[in-house]
Amino acid sequence: MCGIAGIYLHAGHAVEPARLQCMAASLAHRGPDGHGLHSDGRIGLAHTRLSIIDLETGQQPLCNADKTLCLIANGEIYNYIELRKELEQQGCVFSTHSDCETILHAYARYGLDFVGRLHGMFAFALYDARQQRLILARDRLGIKPLFITRQPEGWLFASEIKALLAVLRVKPEINPVGLAQYLQTNFTCGAATLLQGIERVLPGEMIALGPQGVELRKRYWTPARIQPAQLNLTQALEQFDALISDVMREHMRSDVPFGLFLSGGVDSSILLALLSRAMREPLRTYSVGFPETSVNNELPVAARVAREFGAEHTALQLDSNALLQRLPLCLWAADELMGDYASLPTLMLAERAARDLKVVFTGEGGDEVFAGYGRYRTPLLKRLFYQLRAPGSGGFRTRGVFSRVHEALFNPELTQAMQSWRTPFIETWQSAPREWSTLQRMQQVDMETWLPNDLLVKADRMLMAHGVEGRVPFLDHRVVEFGLSLPDHLKVSGKNGKVFLKHWAERFFPGEHLWSRKRGFTVPVRDWLRGERLQRLQRVLPAHPAIRRWCDAAAVQRLLAAQEHSGNFSQPLWSLLQFAVWHTLFIEGDGARPADECDPLSLIG
Structure with missing residues (x-):
């Protein structure tokens, strides 16, 4: 897991090393174990490293023997052992034991179609000096981020927007459609971001840039290509047994210890069972809760499940008022404005886990892949x-x-x-x-919108803010293809969702654990937006430059008054508060990392 950034300029321009170094510095949190730079005329590549596999020789940028190919990559290629063996049998000679070196040789051997052979989570940039071609690609589900912007002198790209903002000559304007999407949904969708001119490389997308501009931009994988399967429960259970065994075997490849974020829900509990079964020593697990607030507290359930599997469990009990002081850091880490309530506790879990290890497994994707949400x-x-x-x-x-x-x-x-x-x-x-x-249409909509732009932003950025890699086995593309293809009756039955996965998990857990009512995890926003803090918000929010630019200050003041009267407007006010904090950090400010604890109302006031 790492941070990548780079510059690809038009003919006649040369990369300024200082700009490349500035981009790398902006991504230091993603790669605290070191950094590397490659600059050659019009191309510049920067890499910050979190060492997970091949700790000794896995530094990047990685080049082939004659230096005609150069790679920077973020993520993990889980099938690198099998792919390496295949490539060595065809005469390829490897110089490291890095999983990412397989990308170099696979491109040299198979051309632009090579990306379909990769299993994993990744975002990479590969420069072909012979063709003067830069290839950018992102994994199928969008687990790893990648952003790109076209400038008069060429192209810039990076794992996070803050690395682009650090070197852009002119700060971009806010995209009103992106702002509308954020305010309504807590995230933005598609290639366009909240900032004009800065785009996402889409999940499952490859872009090839050459001397004449964009040579290729295509989706090499989308959920829409998955074919429905006609399976009964017995057949599906047998297929999933073999599939999840292969997926977990690949995902557990690591040269450093790993742990698990355990909520006590079905998805993380299944991962606990699978990981514990495969390990010789107790698995480290981490959970978080708010014992004295109005929101659901998952700590007792998580602790019980951890005990059943002999895990070395850490329960993090958060003080809700202290947690609010982490909001500026949370929004800085998220980078692209995203307002998922669970980001704050995830950030705190990552901070705690970082004391012990570099890799954690998380249960993201189970509800989208196996239809667990009530909205389905x-x-x-x-x-x-x-x-x-x-x-x-x-x-x-x-x-x-x-x-x-x-x-x-x-x-x-x-x-x-x-x-x-x-x-x-x-x-x-x-x-x-x-x-x-x-x-299936509902599942696809969530996989193309909510999943990459909300859940996976949370999973990647909150962990990487503390130098921790997150692994999400339920979002292995083979699991996604299996789950989406299942007949509806194996996923939803009456008031029950995720039916197939619960049937499969009955070998590990009693029925009352699997079939109890699903509870979402959130933070006590309503508790925060009342009393003295609400009075402070009434003073500072309507006067903030972002609110005055895009909203009617008097109408915002009326909304705040309505919140004081009824308490029913926490969600829209929370969205506006987060926008104001983000705007202060990235539009009014220079995108510098705020203090770990920082009062958001003081920041915007």
């Missing part, structure tokens, strides 16, 4: 009603944080942008194969 079981009549809001959406993902009642909050430019915030969800719904069921 929305009654037909309710979905038909929701579809009236957004024709062509299937009635899915049509509700935003801000309703039409709140439209007076925004200025005309943002109000106009609000008209199209649902577009990515509608377009994804309509792109699904015609033979797909409604449930």
Whole structure:
């Protein structure tokens, strides 16, 4: 796990080493074990390293023997052992034991189609000096991030936006459509980000840049290519046995110890069972909760499950008021504005785990892949009603944080942008194969929007802020293809979701653990936005430059007054507060890392 950044300039330009060093410095948190630079005329590559595999010789950039290929990569190639053996049998000679060196030789052997042979989570840049071609690619599900921007002198790319902002000649403007998406959903979708001119490399996408510009931009994998399977429960259980065994064997490859974030829910409990079964020593597990707040506390369940499997368990009990002081650091770490409530406790878990190890397993993806969310079981009549809001959406993902009642909050430019915030969800719904069921369409929409731009932003950035790598076995593309292809009746039954996975897990857990009501994990936002703190927010939020630029300050003041009266507007106010903090850090400020503990209201006031 690492940070990557680079510059690819038009002919006649040369990379300034100082700019490359500045980009690397902005990503030091992603790679605290060292950094490497490669600069040759118009190409510059920077890499910051978190050592996981091949601790001695795995430094990057990696070059082939004649220096015509040069690579920087972030992530893990889990099938590197099998791929290396295949390539060596064809005459390739390796100079390291790094998993990432397989990328170099696979490209040399198979050309641009090589990326389909990789199993893993990755974002990489590969420069071919003979072709003067720069190849950028991202893993199928978007587990690892990669951003790109086109400038007058050429192209810049990086694992995080802050590395681009550190060297751009002109700070980009806010994209109003991206801001509308964030305010309504807590994240932004598609290639466009919240900042104009800065784009994501999409999940499962490859971009090839050459002397004439973009030579290729294609999705080499999408969920829409998955074919439905006709399996009964017995057949599915047998197939999954073999599949998850292979996936876990590959994911457990590491030259350093690893642990697990354990919530006590089905997904992380299954990982606990699988990891414990394969290990000789007790697995380190970590959980977090708020014992004295209004939100659900998962600590007792997690502790019980950890005991059952002999794990070395750490329970982190958070003080909610102290946690709020981590909000600026959380938003700095997230980089692209993303407001998932669980980001804050995840950040704290990563900080604690970093004292012990460099790698943790997490359960992200289980609900998307095996249909665990309650929204997948929305009654037909309710979905038909929701579809009236957004024709062509299937009635899915049509509700935003801000309703039409709140439209007076925004200025005309943002109000106009609000008209199209649902577009990515509608377009994804309509792109699904015609033979797909409604449930499969819902899963695809979440996999293309919510998963890479919310859950995986949280999983990557909160951990990497403390130099910890997260591994997500449920998002191995083979598991995703298996889960999405299952018949609906194996995933949803009545009020129960994730039916297949729960049946499979009955070998490890009693029924009451698997079939109990799913509880989401959140933070006590409502507790935070009341009393003296709400009074302070009433003073500083309407006056903030970001709020005055995009909102009607008087309308925001009325919303704050309504919160004081009823307490029912925590979610929209929390979104506005996070926007103000992010704006202070990245638009008004230079993107520097804030103090670990920093009062957000003092920061914006």
